[in-house]
Amino acid sequence: PPDVEELGRSTWTFLHSMAAYYPENPTAMEQIETAQFIRTFSKLYPCWSCAEDFRKFIAKPENAPRVSSREALSRWICGAHNEVNRKLGKQEFNCNLWKKRWLENDEC
Ligand code: FAD
Secondary structure, three states: OOHHHHHHHHHHHHHHHHOOOOOOOHHHHHHHHHHHHHHHHHHHHHOEEEEEEEEHHOHHHHHHHOOOOOOHHHHHHHHHHHHHHHHOOOOOOOHHHHHHHHOOOOOO
């Protein structure tokens, strides 16, 4: 099986970067495809227990992927990552810093 920590760091880099470079004003089709991508991702992520918890998280109506804008998606991914941080006993990240960390590439 893959190294769950290394896989996690790489995947979060990908997901936060994807959100940071997502359109500020996405089309209806981009929104549908992005929400679908996140759902498909949750079925293929190769840490099965991680993927299962992530599916349970996004299945709650209040946690549905927010794809209406770059800001909304970046904050949504930040919240999803914080959910995992809480579960693992890691420090929560201040989501007001998403742009500084993931668009301006500052370590925070
Ligand atoms: P990471 O948590 O990988 O974070 C990398 C960097 O992202 C941090 O250094 C920080 O700069 C930044 N960051 C941290 N939090 C946020 C945030 N909320 N918003 C924006 N930026 C942030 N591991 C398990 O053991 N069990 C699991 O169930 C599990 N589920 C996972 C589910 C998913 C969808 C993913 C992608 C990963 C999961 N992982 C899980 C892996 C875990 O989240 C970490 O990636 C791994 O433990 C390595 O942690 P880390 O301390 O190096 O930093």
